[in-house]
Amino acid sequence: MQSLCGKRALVTGAAAGIGREISLQLAAEGVDLFLLDIDESGLADTVETASLLGSQVFSQYCDLSEPQQITNAVQAVLDEWGYIDILVNNAGVAFYGPTHTMTAAQWDWLLAINLLAPIQMTRELLPTLINRPEAHIVNVSSICGLVSGSRFSAYQVSKFGLLGFSEALRAEYSRQGLGVSTICPGPVTTRLFETAPCGRADKKTPVPPRWLCSTPEVVALKTIKAIYQDKGLCLVGWFAYLLYYVKRLAPWALDLAHRFGRHKRMKKKAEQLKQGPVLQTAEKRATDSQSNAA
Known part of the structure; x- marks a missing residue:
């Protein structure tokens, strides 16, 4: 994308963390925003801060686990603007614990927000995106979409799926001028882990140490750069790069670690x-x- 100034973007999960920082970075680039989240207080704060940067900002409560609310949000955006240039599928949740302890409801909840919502949001907005002179889709995945660990299987399944969806879109629509970027950070200093339900009795979801983490600001800066450069895969953080290259150069090493x-x-x-x-x-x-x- 040659320029972001004057573009219009829809961002999910904009109340805090990565979504908030991407929203503010887009606003700083002169992008008008339509922000979605279930945290109305945090969303209002993001709207106020982004507005101070000179952007036109709208917001709406949206529970991404409810398909009808997604459709309503898309319609609200189109009623307001008629089109968007940038779609950022950022919202996500996690679950920690042995896979066999997860209920069907927990699987449905996580996959609905992390995978099915981005697919529905993209599907309903594709007609307007592909008719814009320049348009871009950003799917915020994770290094967990490239490298598996333990006790986060549902989260990893959703992120693997989101990465595959992004690659399919990029292969299909690149010739039509639609850019698609998948952002794959390592651990980030957000509240994802702190708020993740834990399937192990009397335990909490472990939080990665700060020295292992990137910040939401760094992820947002890399995201803006990926949009400008139409970068397909964007890794963020030294730990993400380490896991990525170990998986590709010595996959046996990760398998050995899991079997230790x-x-x-x-x-x-x-x-x-x-x-x-x-x-x-x-x-x-x-x-x-x-x-x-x-």
Whole structure:
């Protein structure tokens, strides 16, 4: 994109964190904004700050887990402007814990916000985007969309899916002048982890140490640069680069890390399973003896 000044953008998850900083950076570039979030207080604060930068700013409450609210928000944007030039799918949530402890409702909630909402938002706005002289879609994914870890499987599935969706859009619409960028930061100093539900009893979702994290401001600056350069994949933070290149140059190293201690744990599990029937038999005999004595 040659210039951002005078463009119009829709940003989801704009009340705090990365979404807020992207909104403010766009406003500083002269972009008019339509901001969405469920945090009405934080959203109002972003609107006020962005307005001070000289942009025209509108906002609306929108629960991205509700498809009808997404449709209503899209219609509100089109009623106000008739078109947009930039779509930023930023809003996201996480869940921490063993995959087998997640309920169907938790899976549906996370995938609805992180993956299905960006797909619906993009699908409903594509007709106006591809008819603009210059337009751009930004999907804020994560390094988790490229490299898997443990106990964040639903989050990782959603981010892998968002990355694949972005690549498909870029392959299909690049010739028509539509830019598509996927932003993949490592850990960021937002409240994503602090607010993420935990599936492990009496535990909280662990928060990455600050020395491992990038800031929302850095992610926003990289996002603006990616829009200008029409960059397909944008990594943010040294940790994201490290994981990215380890995955590509030495994928066996990550697999080895995931399997570390496996033999010892499997041996312990086998012993427990072997002892199980013995313990059950002993308990049954004790119960039978008590019954006979009675």
